[in-house]
Amino acid sequence: MSGHKMIFSGLKVWTKGRSRPAWISRFHDGMNGRGKASFSTCSPKVCIVGSGPAAFYTAQSLIKARQDVEVDLYERLPVPFGLVRFGVAPDHPEVKNVINTFTQTAKHPRCSFYGNVNVGKDVSVKELQQAYHAVVLSYGAEGNRSMGVPGEDLAGVYSAKDFVGWYNGLPSCRELSPDLSCETAVILGQGNVALDVARVLLSPIDILKKTDITQPALEALAESQVRRVLVVGRRGPMQVACTIKELREMVNLPNTRPDMVAADFEGVTEALKDLPRPRKRLTELMLKTAVEVPGEKEKRNKASRFWGLRFFRSPIEILADPDTNRTAGIRLGVNKLEGSGEGARAVLTGEVEDVTCGLVISSIGYKSIPIDPSVPFDSRKAIVPNNMGRIEQAAGLYCSGWLKTGPTGVIATTMNNSFDTARSMVEDMDSGTLDVSTARTGSQSICALLGKRGVKPVTFSDWEKIDIVEMRRGEATGKPREKLLTVEEMLQVARKNN
Amino acid sequence: MALVTALRRLAHVRLREYSWRTAAVTSSAGAWLTGQRSFTTGTHSLRSDNKVTVHFINRDGEKITAKGSPGDSLLDIVINEDLDFDGFGACEGTLACSTCHLIFDEDVYKTLGPVTDEEMDMLDLAYGLTDTSRLGCQICLTRSLEGLVARVPESVADIRQSKDGSS
Numbered sequence: 326m327s328g329h330k331m332i333f334s335g336l337k338v339w340t341k342g343r344s345r346p347a348w349i350s351r352f353h354d355g356m357n358g359r360g361k362a363s364f365s366t367c368s369p370k371v372c373i374v375g376s377g378p379a380a381f382y383t384a385q386s387l388i389k390a391r392q393d394v395e396v397d398l399y400e401r402l403p404v405p406f407g408l409v410r411f412g413v414a415p416d417h418p419e420v421k422n423v424i425n426t427f428t429q430t431a432k433h434p435r436c437s438f439y440g441n442v443n444v445g446k447d448v449s450v451k452e453l454q455q456a457y458h459a460v461v462l463s464y465g466a467e468g469n470r471s472m473g474v475p476g477e478d479l480a481g482v483y484s485a486k487d488f489v490g491w492y493n494g495l496p497s498c499r500e501l502s503p504d505l506s507c508e509t510a511v512i513l514g515q516g517n518v519a520l521d522v523a524r525v526l527l528s529p530i531d532i533l534k535k536t537d538i539t540q541p542a543l544e545a546l547a548e549s550q551v552r553r554v555l556v557v558g559r560r561g562p563m564q565v566a567c568t569i570k571e572l573r574e575m576v577n578l579p580n581t582r583p584d585m586v587a588a589d590f591e592g593v594t595e596a597l598k599d600l601p602r603p604r605k606r607l608t609e610l611m612l613k614t615a616v617e618v619p620g621e622k623e624k625r626n627k628a629s630r631f632w633g634l635r636f637f638r639s640p641i642e643i644l645a646d647p648d649t650n651r652t653a654g655i656r657l658g659v660n661k662l663e664g665s666g667e668g669a670r671a672v673l674t675g676e677v678e679d680v681t682c683g684l685v686i687s688s689i690g691y692k693s694i695p696i697d698p699s700v701p702f703d704s705r706k707a708i709v710p711n712n713m714g715r716i717e718q719a720a721g722l723y724c725s726g727w728l729k730t731g732p733t734g735v736i737a738t739t740m741n742n743s744f745d746t747a748r749s750m751v752e753d754m755d756s757g758t759l760d761v762s763t764a765r766t767g768s769q770s771i772c773a774l775l776g777k778r779g780v781k782p783v784t785f786s787d788w789e790k791i792d793i794v795e796m797r798r799g800e801a802t803g804k805p806r807e808k809l810l811t812v813e814e815m816l817q818v819a820r821k822n823n
Numbered sequence: 824m825a826l827v828t829a830l831r832r833l834a835h836v837r838l839r840e841y842s843w844r845t846a847a848v849t850s851s852a853g854a855w856l857t858g859q860r861s862f863t864t865g866t867h868s869l870r871s872d873n874k875v876t877v878h879f880i881n882r883d884g885e886k887i888t889a890k891g892s893p894g895d896s897l898l899d900i901v902i903n904e905d906l907d908f909d910g911f912g913a914c915e916g917t918l919a920c921s922t923c924h925l926i927f928d929e930d931v932y933k934t935l936g937p938v939t940d941e942e943m944d945m946l947d948l949a950y951g952l953t954d955t956s957r958l959g960c961q962i963c964l965t966r967s968l969e970g971l972v973a974r975v976p977e978s979v980a981d982i983r984q985s986k987d988g989s990s
Contacts, residue, residue, distance in 0.1 A: 386909070419917030426913065569944045603947035735948055737922050740910045 368393045369754055369761035372457045372771075374444045374696075375464035376400035377407020379726020381427040382740045383461055386747030388435050391754065397768045398431070399453075400440045402496070403783040403815040404791060405431065407465060409736075410808075411495045414521040415536035416528065418805060423736060431785045437768060440783035441816065445696035447780045448771060454721055456770045458761045459750055461723040462700065462709060462716070463743070466691035466732040472513065476643030477687070480504070481652030485518050485688030492525055492542035494808035496815075502541075504651075505549035507683020511655050513640055514688035515558035516566035517735075520575055522686055523554045527581050527630045537799065537806040551684065553584075557635045559660055559671040562593055562611050563600075565634070568735065569607045575632055576614050582628035585615035589636045596665075637661065641677060643685055654681045691732035706731060714746030721759060723750055787819035794818050875964045879925075880974040881908060893966060897959035897973060898923045908975050916960035918942065921949035923959035925973040931955075935962055951976040 371387060373380045376398045384396045404410060406424055413420045431438050442448065444464070453460045469486040471477060483503055490498030510526055512519045525533070530547045538546075558565060565572075576583060590612055597605055597612075611634065638657040646653035657678045660671040693709070695702040701719055703710045708731050709724045716722040725746035726739050734742075753759035775782060791809060798807035809815045874890040877900060881887055891900040898912045901923070914920040918941050927935065932955035938946075942961050946952060959973070 382910070389909075417919065419914050419919035422915040422917060422919070423913050425915065569947055570941070573940065573944060602952065606943065606947055735920070736913060737910070737920050737948065737950070740913060740922065741950070744909060 370767040373461040376405040380463040382743035415538035438785040450697040466693040466727040468692040468694040470690045494539040509682040510684035511682045519688035520571040581630045584631040584633040714749045924949040
């Protein structure tokens with residue numbers, strides 16, 4: 326670790342007063358440093374709203390495709406990386422390696438990061454459009470779909486988005502403090518987020534304590550009484566939305582035993598042979614887990630925790646304990662499938678089933694929300710209507726990531742769709758559809774505007790101060806990082822003079 | 824930790840520039856040495872650099888030839904040689920994504936060794952998955968792979984765009 330410290334002290338020398346190492350900022354100053362405006366005539370200025378994977382992959386692609394383009398990222402929080410920081414599970418540090426590439430992009434001479442700027446409140450999209458040749462909306466999907474059933478506001482019911490935000494240190498979810506004193510938790514939805522939540526609920530604490538999970542979450546999970554997690558889906562095994570990696574992690578979770586209903590898999594074996602490879606391997610793993618050979622089961626019998634997938638069930642009502650008015654169970658409607666394959670529909674049969682549980686986490690999808698009335702928004706699909714990233718009927722406006730496609734896919738999906746958006750924009754610049762011939766003021770005028778409104782952006786070198794503090798705090802407890810949990814604390818560290 | 828790795832990467836880039844320069848110098852020295860050796864022993868001079876040559880077909884169909892040391896993964900070669908494949912190796916070889924997906928001819932594929940479940944799991948999420956797909960981070964160079972050809976698959980977007988001629 327001392328080696329790391331040495332690198333950091335080296336960094337401090339480099340970054341004195343600027344966000345970049347000296348050898349990069351030399352370049353930077355020559356091109357567009359302090360005298361930004363005087364050089365602005367020929368460089369297309371693009372700003373991106375958001376700083377998650379979609380924002381960074383769009384920026385990376387733009388910077389690479391055109392040697393003259395300048396890209397500014399505006400982020401609401403003082404810290405960058407969006408769902409890589411606040412969504413990716415703490416026990417998936419490998420996925421967070423993408424941060425290294427994002428950091429390289431952020432430190433590029435033609436890229437700047439402005440955190441702590443709430444687009445839609447501190448500055449409008451219209452104002453950004455006046456200052457930049459193009460605006461890319463990449464702010465993701467921060468809302469969540471609601472179940473729309475009675476009782477969903479009861480104590481003990483949480484959205485997966487908030488629950489994940491809580492264990493990952495999202496400032497707005499800090500106060501969630503979920504009650505984990507019950508034995509059974511029901512998760513609605515069978516996507517990767519649902520399995521992340523199930524895994525975090527059941528993981529041995531010795532595994533979690535070596536991750537960057539927040540300290541309050543770690544303490545709450547250490548005291549958790551949850552022993553059994555049911556992951557419930559409307560449709561059948563052939564329609565689950567999770568990917569095989571996450572399922573295999575559940576199967577291999579130490580001290581935990583799968584508990585499936587073999588009857589749910591009737592007819593599945595016969596259907597296997599016609600499936601494309603990914604769906605086939607996923608289904609085979611589920612099947613193998615459900616009808617595990619007895620010997621294997623014995624081996625796991627010592628396990629004190631259980632998890633299981635439950636199929637063909639829709640939430641009907643969250644049931645309250647009449648004395649405490651807290652969640653005491655959930656009424657599930659039994660479904661039958663109409664049609665088959667990916668497009669099969671779940672239809673209620675009228676039969677219901679009650680499950681006793683003290684915790685219900687709804688993980689039925691994230692949802693983008695509009696941030697500015699001037700931007701077209703399809704509220705039914707909860708996306709911005711677009712053609713290859715070009716926002717319809719809004720010249721100079723683009724989108725990428727979940728706002729563009731809806732909230733599905735792994736990081737590679739977002740990478741590709743962000744590259745697409747960048748490609749569309751470069752095409753438009755080349756063809757003249759996007760006029761970049763007249764100079765724009767870019768961050769200069771926006772920062773002046775923000776200054777007048779009392780908003781002080783956080784730069785990337787400010788973020789690096791936060792980063793260092795978080796890693797130092799983590800070192801003390803054997804974690805890769807101990808996240809700062811409030812915006813105030815983040816700003817305090819960011820504004821500290823070296 | 825992430826920043827440390829990033830810094831290491833930056834340092835690596837600088838080192839790479841440096842070693843590129845020194846390589847230019849040493850290669851002439853090397854040539855001189857091998858010249859000497861071949862004079863006395865008559866062995867092939869190319870052998871002495873102990874590198875394995877591989878070829879990549881990039882998304883535009885161009886063939887790119889690169890060399891790596893035995894034990895290097897194909898992803899290592901792409902990084903070390905600074906080959907320009909957009910988005911390649913996002914998780915840095917930790918089996919957490921499928922962006923280093925490569926496609927091989929069947930006879931080559933058979934020589935690449937066994938595939939773990941975990942690699943198959945990530946491959947299942949790759950665009951343009953084929954029966955002879957592998958992840959570049961999981962294939963380590965050996966002498967016997969000399970001359971191997973690996974194709975970088977098109978992203979789904981490229982396919983969609985070429986189908987839809989209007990855009």
